[in-house]
Amino acid sequence: ELQLPDHLELSEFFRKTYEPTGAFNGKQFEGGRSWAGARPEVRAIGYDVHGVAAHMGVLRRYIKVGDVDLLVAELGLYGVRPDLEGLGIAHSISVMYPVLQQLGVPFAFGTVRQALRNHVGRFCRKGLANILTGVRVRSTLPDVYPDLPSTTRVDDDVLLMVLPIGR
Numbered sequence: 001e002l003q004l005p006d007h008l009e010l011s012e013f014f015r016k017t018y019e020p021t022g023a024f025n026g027k028q029f030e031g032g033r034s035w036a037g038a039r040p041e042v043r044a045i046g047y048d049v050h051g052v053a054a055h056m057g058v059l060r061r062y063i064k065v066g067d068v069d070l071l072v073a074e075l076g077l078y079g080v081r082p083d084l085e086g087l088g089i090a091h092s093i094s095v096m097y098p099v100l101q102q103l104g105v106p107f108a109f110g111t112v113r114q115a116l117r118n119h120v121g122r123f124c125r126k127g128l129a130n131i132l133t134g135v136r137v138r139s140t141l142p143d144v145y146p147d148l149p150s151t152t153r154v155d156d157d158v159l160l161m162v163l164p165i166g167r
Contacts, residue, residue: 007032010034011033013052013055013079014079017082035077036077038061040057040058040076042099043077044058044096052081053081056076056093056095056096058074058100059076060072060073063109072109073100073105073107073108073165075093075163078110097163100163105166106164106166107163108162110163111159112161124161128163129164130161132159133159133160
């Protein structure tokens with residue numbers, strides 16, 4: 001449902017939101033791109049009089065849990081405009097919860113940097129989600145940079161937030 005002006009506005013929002021965490025993080029949103037590795041299947045976008053205020057994306061994907069391939073929902077592209085920080089993740093996820101139920105997945109997950117532990121920890125203390133540490137996350141990064149080959153990234157230093165939906 002998004003039109004080109006929407007993607008341009010989101011691209012600018014993400015660039016400004018992610019660039020302070022590292023130039024690489026903001027670079028992927030240059031040129032009107034409003035997604036990272038894959039386009040979200042569902043987006044929750046909060047607007048106010050200043051434009052985009054918050055965003056969260058959802059993409060169903062198969063992940064391997066032990067020896068089982070499981071269809072789950074990945075939460076990502078989370079961002080809150082700096083002037084609104086501290087008001088966001090619990091509300092963003094609670095808005096997405098009915099959508100996640102409609103998707104029929106057993107759980108949703110998102111990976112976050114260690115620096116966001118306290119931020120997501122406040123949400124998890126309410127019992128709506130759990131934080132797992134020590135989980136090896138492997139992901140492929142196709143077409144993030146068209147001039148580089150597709151790579152596999154292994155990250156042992158992320159927090160995995162798991163939100164039970166169906167079970």
